[in-house]
Amino acid sequence: MRFSHFLIIKWRCLVISTKELQINEQIRANEVRLIGADGEQVGIVKLAAAQDMADQKNLDLVMISPNAEPPVCRIMDYGKYRFERIKKEKEARKNQQVVKVKEIQLSCTIDTHDFETRVNHAHRFLADGNKVKVIVKFKGREMSHLDNGREVIGRFLEACADAGSTDKKPTLEGRSMSVILSPLKN
Secondary structure, eight states, X not given: OHHHHHHHHHHHHHHSOOSSOEEGGGOOOSEEEXXXXXXXXXXXXXXXXXXXXXXXXXXXXXXXXXXXXXOEEEEEOHHHHHHHHHHHHHHHHHHOOOOOEEEEEEETTOOHHHHHHHHHHHHHHHHTTOEEEEEEEOOGGGGGOXXXXXXXXXXXXXXXXXXXXXXXXXXXXXXXXXXXXXXXXX
């Protein structure tokens, strides 16, 4: 009865394998520095003795620090440790704020109503906490009048000054000029 239970535990532990931590039979050191299940320092012991101690307590032997001399192993419930680590990672992802970059395209000859509509979109994007990339595209002979594009971007930045700010001056990339607006911190 005890022997079959031992096989089930070993099979379960071998199925749960990771790339960063070695557990039970994956450990290949002769001697290990052992930390007990309740955190006390046991000392330097042979690997077989450490595995026997883990088996007696029905827990796993996990190599925490493989680069140490000798490697540091701990007796713990690996399934519970893995569950708690995944839970912490999910919690960290939930609290993480994702900033998206929204893009607004303008032209040198944009009309006032279209301009106001784009400004309203930018205000909404900045209020949501997103960054806004403002692009002025130049078509044909408009490339010879870059100052018109700078003027349009300047008017746009003035209109959005209460919702966002920019770090850099507008940059020319090929046939378009762009600048990124960041939301103001409250």
